[in-house]
Amino acid sequence: MEAGSFLAVLTPLNLLLALAGVAAGTLIGSIPGLTATMAVAVLVPITFAMEPASALILLGAIYTGAIHGGAYAAILLNTPGTPSAIATTFDGYPMAQRGEGDLAVAIACFASVAGGLVGALALLFLAPPLSRVALAFGPVEYFWLAIFGLSLIAALSTGALWKGLAGGAFGLILSSVGVAEVSADIRLTFGSQTLIGGFGVVGALIGLYCIPVLIDLVAVPERHLKMADDVDTMPIGSAAGLVWRSKLNLVRSSVIGTLVGILPGAGGSVAGLVAYSEAKRNARDDQRFGEGEPDGIIATESANNATVGGGFIPTLVLGLPGTPPDAVILGALLVQGVRTGPALFESGGGSIAYTFIYGLLIATVLMLPVGLLIGRYAYRTIVTIPKAMLVPSVAFMTVIGTFAIHNSISDVTLMILLGVFGWVVGRFGFSASPIVLGLILGPIAEQGFVQGWIIGSAIEDLPGMFFGRPLSLAIIAFTLMSLCWPAFAARRRARAAKAGGAASVNRSTPTDGGTS
């Protein structure tokens, strides 16, 4: 932690780069189909001609901005701009539908900044010790982490658990279409060349979340979102107050995001889902997650932005990228001549590492005014634009965004067909979210399971492999709690209601007795 590194960040050029990076990242992240990975990858070549510190500050700012930008489309269009914002749709879109889209956007901005700061501070102060977490996670822990994420289906499918599980299982099957990750068998393609590449997560997200909204929108003349009384100002004070009142949720979700970010390959989507699951499990009785609960947005957005700092911990200390954008930035680091490793924080290259971390911190702080400003215009545009322009614009963006992922027309076709499928099954109680969960977590679960199976078979201790490791047992315990919690909470509510009814009867009885 060198003061010189901090001062090096505070040059006008670096501050301008941080500001421009956050703004560009936020805009790119808000377009469905353009992910944080793509934003960073596309802009990496620009940084080759820059000073290493400036280049890294720009890349970090773009990355953190893009992760936050995903929230806008999630809240205003029910389409996660980036996979990290999946769980933001659960409560963000219902809030927007009831006329609180501006509040939801402001909450997302505050939560993203807070989460980003926690992740960056963990990177600044705890990088070397926390990097050991990445090494403690074996394939079996990844498998159980994916199952933990899938347990969110139980929470998302209140009253329709079996339909939720069926959707989740269908998502797992969709995730296995194409070339098998471990053994390279061709699976479930039925001879189609189109399906060999499998169902991409981003295309599937756009299809399953956005196309059903468009299909519903065109059918009726009503407005897309209920308009707030005042669309010209952001309810910044209310949002800050709500976030402050949920500080426990904010801190817990940020820590979860940081820890999940440390795990190579897990990423912001898993962090958001795990944090959402935990927030829901710890909810008060009066909170209604999935129906426009601000705490849902706080949990997801703080967690996914905390993965930015968290993901850099194994990247810088171990050379293991925590998330896909980290892998791209790691490449940029190597091109700039920075060698990663524990020594980076001790001597020599330490100054550039700290300059980068301070730059990330400043970019995260700058995200607050930038995010609120962009959010205000995004909200005003979406609620005031005529439906006849909104629908074709969004339809066009889904096409170009999906095409851009792999430059593939097949991806666009699959996205549309999956969207129509999602709309049909959604109308009959099979919601899209469990399918998406299965699709995202399937590859993590399969890889962890198969690798764990191979290792367990080799050491002839399969039960010990899957159930004998302390970290695995802890995740299994959380999974069981997450699975059982909805039933337990429902029973507790019913018991409280019954007790309340009995109390009111008792209160009236003495009065009656007294009078008699």
Next chain:
Amino acid sequence: MSETNGAGGAGGAGGTGGNGASTRTGSVLVALFFVVAGVVTLYDTTTYTDIDSKVFPRAAAILLIVAASIALVGDIVRGTRETGFGQGDWWRRILLIVAMLACCLAMPITGFLPAAGIAFDGALIAALHERWTARRAVIYGGSAVVLMGGFYALFRYALHVPLP
């Protein structure tokens, strides 16, 4: 996505047996589709050469068959609360989907922009519930050109996406 203004309206209007029966049919058909998908997956796994490739899809297929079967039985025995496809114009929904799929078909032949124009125009016609006027046509047409041209330039020249 359960904004069921329309759906709720339909359900409300059709709280009778007739409408309820039709929505139950839909739920049953979807659950049946999932069961069949699970069976097809199980069959497909028999063609894989490596056991590592089989384990996961098989487990998922069994879970799918079990969960969908229970949902199916539940729908038949208890009935469902779903309210069908909801209110609204079917021709608009179909036009939107057809226009987007036509865009995919046309893209290799016409290139990106004309194909995207098909999707844009189809979606515009589907979503326009007001009367066409010359002023609207100019504003919407102009906006479409600016938006599509702007995004094309952004993706093609700034982000280097090789749009056809």
